[in-house]
Amino acid sequence: MAKTLEGYISELQGTRVWRSVFRGGAGANNLRRSLAVQQNVFLHLASVKISRRSLSFRATWFLGTLSLGTFLILAITGILLMLYYHPSVPQAYADMKDLQFVVSAGVFLRNLHRWSAHAMVFLVFAHMFKVFYRGAYRSPREFNWVIGVVLLILTLLLSYTGYLLPWDQLAFWAITVGANLMSSVPVLGQKFRFLMLGGNTVNANALLRFYVLHCVILPLTAAVFLAIHFWRIRKDGGLYTGQGDSK
Amino acid sequence: MPEEGKPKPGGETTRREAFVKLGVGAACAACAGAAVFGFEFLSPNVLYEPSAVANAGKPDRYPVGSVTQDLKAGIYVIHGPEGFYSLSAVCTHLGCLTVWNADLGIVACPCHGSKFNEHGEKIDGPAPRGLPWLRVWLSDEGDLLVDRSTTVPAKQYLRT
Numbered sequence: 031m032a033k034t035l036e037g038y039i040s041e042l043q044g045t046r047v048w049r050s051v052f053r054g055g056a057g058a059n060n061l062r063r064s065l066a067v068q069q070n071v072f073l074h075l076a077s078v079k080i081s082r083r084s085l086s087f088r089a090t091w092f093l094g095t096l097s098l099g100t101f102l103i104l105a106i107t108g109i110l111l112m113l114y115y116h117p118s119v120p121q122a123y124a125d126m127k128d129l130q131f132v133v134s135a136g137v138f139l140r141n142l143h144r145w146s147a148h149a150m151v152f153l154v155f156a157h158m159f160k161v162f163y164r165g166a167y168r169s170p171r172e173f174n175w176v177i178g179v180v181l182l183i184l185t186l187l188l189s190y191t192g193y194l195l196p197w198d199q200l201a202f203w204a205i206t207v208g209a210n211l212m213s214s215v216p217v218l219g220q221k222f223r224f225l226m227l228g229g230n231t232v233n234a235n236a237l238l239r240f241y242v243l244h245c246v247i248l249p250l251t252a253a254v255f256l257a258i259h260f261w262r263i264r265k266d267g268g269l270y271t272g273q274g275d276s277k
Numbered sequence: 278m279p280e281e282g283k284p285k286p287g288g289e290t291t292r293r294e295a296f297v298k299l300g301v302g303a304a305c306a307a308c309a310g311a312a313v314f315g316f317e318f319l320s321p322n323v324l325y326e327p328s329a330v331a332n333a334g335k336p337d338r339y340p341v342g343s344v345t346q347d348l349k350a351g352i353y354v355i356h357g358p359e360g361f362y363s364l365s366a367v368c369t370h371l372g373c374l375t376v377w378n379a380d381l382g383i384v385a386c387p388c389h390g391s392k393f394n395e396h397g398e399k400i401d402g403p404a405p406r407g408l409p410w411l412r413v414w415l416s417d418e419g420d421l422l423v424d425r426s427t428t429v430p431a432k433q434y435l436r437t
Contacts, residue, residue: 203373207388210372225319229326 075257077264084269093157098256100150104188105249107143115195117241119234122197147189154185166270174262177255184252191244194237205232205240329426336361336421336437344377344395352411352423353377353384355395360434363411363423364397370404384408396431407431 033041042048053069064078083089114133115125129136158178161167167175194205209232213223228235263269290298331350339345339356346353346366351374353364366375366384373388383400384393391402398407409428413435416422421435 203388207371207373225316228319228321229324231326233326235321235324 075261075264077268080268081271083271089269089271091156091160093153093160097150097153097157100146100153101252101256103146104143104150107139107146108245108249110139111143112245117195117238119237120197122195122237126196126198147192151185151189154182158182161270164270164272171262171266171270174259174266177259177262181252181255181259184248184255188244188248188252191240191248194232194240195244197237202232205236209236329424331423331425332416333363333421333423335419336415344379346377348374350423350425352425353408354413354421354423357395357434359432360436361413361421362434363413364393364408365411365425365428366408368404369399369406369408370402375408398431 043052053065067073067076067078111129114129114136116122126140129140131137161175161178190205190208194201209223209227212226213219215222224230226236226239227233228239327350331347331352333347333350333352333354336356339354339361341356341358344353344355348366351366353366355362355364364384367373368375368386368388368391370386370389370391373386375384375386375391375393377383378385382395384395384397385391386402386404389403391404392400393404393408394400396407397410410431410433412424412427412429414422415435415437
């Protein structure tokens with residue numbers, strides 16, 4: 031008697047190794063289904079149960095999920111680009127050109143990174159407009175709106191710090207202008223500018239600082255805030271659907 | 278016997294309260310120390326930036342009535358009828374490098390459209406001030422030196 035594919039899968043799920051990794055696993059009753067979510071480190075941020083309405087396109091236009099999607103694309107392509115990029119003067123510009131003309135699939139990865147970055151800024155804004163105009167920021171979700179504003183700022187900072195890395199004329203002057211904007215902060219402006227650039231002009235120190243901010247500090251901070259953002263959706267009673275919501 | 282952790286009557290502090298205060302105090306001191314060290318660490322003590330003093334070469338390179346831009350140094354060396362002077366080529370708006378337009382006889386900034394005349398006075402655009410006049414002097418070897426970090430009042434000419 032030939033076993034069906036489902037038979038093999040259920041046999042695999044019954045093995046000791048599978049059970050040690052996935053514990054209870056998915057199952058036919060509600061307890062097993064909730065355990066499958068609760069006992070998974072990635073899924074446990076989300077609710078065990080959600081309304082069918084919150085999965086519909088009209089509830090969210092999937093803008094939050096799409097923002098996360100671009101973030102993941104940016105993380106993966108960014109890590110790959112790091113393998114060919116030296117954050118030093120003037121090597122950075124040559125590496126960027128090498129990625130475009132010499133490295134296999136380099137131009138694809140670089141353009142994917144660039145276009146996803148543009149898309150992410152657009153999607154984050156669109157997500158916030160959607161939340162704002164549907165009134166989804168209201169109690170009990172006020173704090174998650176604040177986390178969202180922090181994520182918007184992190185998105186813009188990631189965009190800004192990434193802009194310097196090609197080390198071309200556009201990058202150099204954009205960061206010069208941005209750093210000079212910073213110095214108009216009252217009292218501490220000049221000091222901020224000096225610390226941000228690691229010097230008085232946009233130079234090797236500035237490139238290295240922006241690289242570390244862009245590749246390590248800002249993405250890790252964003253990941254922490256993303257985790258809080260998703261966990262708060264569950265804690266605040268699921269996605270806002272405009273129905274059956276108290277106040 | 279009073280319960281551990283609860284304030285004793287008469288305002289005395291318990292050992293636990295004193296210990297918590299000590300711990301919070303130590304944590305605050307550590308944070309303040311980390312802030313100071315962090316600030317010091319992030320401020321570079323040595324900068325490998327070009328010197329503020331730029332050498333503009335021999336004065337006879339510059340005919341009377343000429344405006345010469347040194348792109349690398351970010352300055353203009355101008356030989357007017359009254360003598361030599363130097364202007365910073367860095368726009369006072371947001372720090373872009375301006376350029377001398379000989380046909381129109383103006384200094385123009387490509388970033389946000391500020392315009393200046395050959396004396397550095399603002400003609401147009403968002404720049405808050407004119408271009409600063411920089412200190413110019415002759416070295417012992419007879420070269421024109423320009424200190425980009427020192428501004429002087431306008432109309433201070435160097436006669437050679």
